[in-house]
Amino acid sequence: xxxxxxYVLSASAYKVRLxxxxxxxxLQLEAVxxxxxxxxxxxxxxALNPAGTLPVLVDGDLILTESTAMLVYLxxxxxxxxxxxxxxxxxxxxxxxxxxxxxxxxSLGMARLHDMLLYPGDINALRHQGHAALRELEAALTxxxxxxxxxxxGDTPTIADIACFPNVVLSQDGGVSLDDYPAVRLxxxxxxxxxxxxxxxxxHRLHELRxxxxxx
Amino acid sequence: xxxxxxxxxxxxxAMEQQIRAGQRRDTQLxxxxxxxxxxxGVIAVQGPVRTFPVILRFGHVWTCPGTPAHDLFTVPEADxxxxxxxxxxxxxxxxxxxxxxxxxxDIAHFPxxxxxxxxxxxxxxxxxxxxxxxEDSDEVWATKVTFYQPQAAKSAEGGGQxxxxxxxxxxxxxxxxxxxxxxxxxxxxxxxxVQPLSEELCEVWPWMxxxxxxxxxxxxxxxxxxxxxxxxxxxxxQLPRLLPLDPGMEIPTQADLTSIAYRRWLKKxxxxxxxxxxxx
Amino acid sequence: MTTPWIATGLSDDLPxxxxxxxxxxxxxxxxxxxxxxxxxxxxxxxxxRGMRLxxxxxxxxxxxxxxxxxxxxxxxxxxHIPAHPALTPPAAIRVEAFVCVAQxxxxxxxxxxxxxxxxxxxxxxxxxxxxLTCGVEAVLAxxxxxxxxxxxxxxVNLAGQMHDICLLxxxxxxxxxxHALSDPRADPVHVSxxxxxxxxxxxxxxxx
Numbered sequence: 001x002x003x004x005x006x007y008v009l010s011a012s013a014y015k016v017r018l019x020x021x022x023x024x025x026x027l028q029l030e031a032v033x034x035x036x037x038x039x040x041x042x043x044x045x046x047a048l049n050p051a052g053t054l055p056v057l058v059d060g061d062l063i064l065t066e067s068t069a070m071l072v073y074l075x076x077x078x079x080x081x082x083x084x085x086x087x088x089x090x091x092x093x094x095x096x097x098x099x100x101x102x103x104x105x106x107s108l109g110m111a112r113l114h115d116m117l118l119y120p121g122d123i124n125a126l127r128h129q130g131h132a133a134l135r136e137l138e139a140a141l142t143x144x145x146x147x148x149x150x151x152x153x154g155d156t157p158t159i160a161d162i163a164c165f166p167n168v169v170l171s172q173d174g175g176v177s178l179d180d181y182p183a184v185r186l187x188x189x190x191x192x193x194x195x196x197x198x199x200x201x202x203x204h205r206l207h208e209l210r211x212x213x214x215x216x
Numbered sequence: 217x218x219x220x221x222x223x224x225x226x227x228x229x230a231m232e233q234q235i236r237a238g239q240r241r242d243t244q245l246x247x248x249x250x251x252x253x254x255x256x257g258v259i260a261v262q263g264p265v266r267t268f269p270v271i272l273r274f275g276h277v278w279t280c281p282g283t284p285a286h287d288l289f290t291v292p293e294a295d296x297x298x299x300x301x302x303x304x305x306x307x308x309x310x311x312x313x314x315x316x317x318x319x320x321x322d323i324a325h326f327p328x329x330x331x332x333x334x335x336x337x338x339x340x341x342x343x344x345x346x347x348x349x350x351e352d353s354d355e356v357w358a359t360k361v362t363f364y365q366p367q368a369a370k371s372a373e374g375g376g377q378x379x380x381x382x383x384x385x386x387x388x389x390x391x392x393x394x395x396x397x398x399x400x401x402x403x404x405x406x407x408x409x410v411q412p413l414s415e416e417l418c419e420v421w422p423w424m425x426x427x428x429x430x431x432x433x434x435x436x437x438x439x440x441x442x443x444x445x446x447x448x449x450x451x452x453x454q455l456p457r458l459l460p461l462d463p464g465m466e467i468p469t470q471a472d473l474t475s476i477a478y479r480r481w482l483k484k485x486x487x488x489x490x491x492x493x494x495x496x
Numbered sequence: 497m498t499t500p501w502i503a504t505g506l507s508d509d510l511p512x513x514x515x516x517x518x519x520x521x522x523x524x525x526x527x528x529x530x531x532x533x534x535x536x537x538x539x540x541x542x543x544x545r546g547m548r549l550x551x552x553x554x555x556x557x558x559x560x561x562x563x564x565x566x567x568x569x570x571x572x573x574x575x576h577i578p579a580h581p582a583l584t585p586p587a588a589i590r591v592e593a594f595v596c597v598a599q600x601x602x603x604x605x606x607x608x609x610x611x612x613x614x615x616x617x618x619x620x621x622x623x624x625x626x627x628l629t630c631g632v633e634a635v636l637a638x639x640x641x642x643x644x645x646x647x648x649x650x651x652v653n654l655a656g657q658m659h660d661i662c663l664l665x666x667x668x669x670x671x672x673x674x675h676a677l678s679d680p681r682a683d684p685v686h687v688s689x690x691x692x693x694x695x696x697x698x699x700x701x702x703x704x
Binding site: 318325 | 540541543544545546547548551562563564565577578579580581583588589
């Protein structure tokens, strides 16, 4: 079974947990005491990943330390349609979004770690960069909607959507509201409505997807 | 001007282990800059003008920025042999410290906020329970609280009726006692120690004293952090920011008896830091 | 006295069963659309413990608060309290409502009791909303072809052709949101890119 060294509050680890759930792939989750224990910086952990980061994916003798690479690996070995279209253009667009997801992590993700777990950082700059990235995402999703497309790359959800989703949907944890980004709001809701979607803390269940229950 | 009753209470300001390991923590308490560090091998809290007294208890550093009115509360279960003591780690929340405590006392939100873990539709009914303000210790207590839970603890297998007791021994600290799956007849203890940085900003230090010989430490920490961070996006979106202590702004129901008692107790004792008195 | 209508978004940005945050001047609102398409705009605060209703969820013709699941009907009255399923909620538990109307593809807000209809923009097509960190003055300074105050209008050059543009300004704490309409012949992609460029110019003016 694929092993994921994991932390419940990590947006990057959640990308992988979410992708696996959507694919129906079972992961063996190994919880690492990231906070407060900083176990990912320990000597023991460095033997696994010298960079001292989470998540880490291990499948036999394969060790991956970048979450977007993990998404590619899971999709490729499980359901290739999540990788996006086969053409050079389609693949390049997916790569563009995977690269963009790094900017979301560096801005919105770091703002969240600052506000929630007391990470150091210039919070005003991080939020400003976060809004800049969200503006680009809003513009792109708006143009996709004009073309009657719901997803970032292609006409079905791909790893591009999954890579960008966590840091965007958790942005309010870092003091960045999504109220001014209607296309982003509709896109994140679509992702949360996918079959086999799983949440993480900071993302509420969409109770509207379940009819009002009959009271016992 | 902060009321002397507020200044004369004990507040958590650091995790003992982290300061012992050499960390210096510059932080804020009731709007004042403070720092917590080792000085000559002893943990000290430096305020703006003088040092503040220190108590080391429940894995955390507690301090009092005034003249302590009493000792810090005790939790005898913490000293029971076989207990796992877990420092869950600090989480900062942009809310009133009093809102953070009040959310901890609430169970009606379990099916909606801690869905499929601490509660699930259609098991939303909150049964009658008992609340009192204990005169001898001057603490708020809720007992005979019961709720159906799909997965009440990391150590639980499947769902069941969980029984709770809630206790507020200090204005910004609360402890709950819940049915212990590993040892029926004993209580698992979970505490929330809230450091008020300002009236609208707090740092929450969850803590636990459990009977669980099986679950790795990292998983216990992850479970409790998951529960607390699920509450965080609620806490940061409640208005008004300051907890209303006068009736009129908010409408409680029978399920809210503990929070009603908590607000009444705060008002009676003049512990209004983080609260508002007049309906906005 | 004409009704002070303020635009808060595009109708297409609020599907049936959806809820979003809106604003009328300084008042924050939860705007939602029931399963059958009924629009409501309420003060964004559940009377129970003050949780924002814009974080809630729509089931059928009701909006529920995410915190304790309190259910509110279209009349703004609380219909059900999950913690007390057998209880009929007291009539006093209700939310304060504003008027919300969808017209010309725009969601318009006004205080309760509004009698007249929002300004007509027939012949124009709603394109998108865009938020800026500057005010209307900076937008007008950056785009001389537009004039107006809450409603900016003009003919602008999009990809070599002149098109009618209408921007409805909504005040926000840190700037404005413009809800943009154009004549239906304009390519919405060109309108969107023109708006992005306008924003850059307008915000640069303020930064300079």
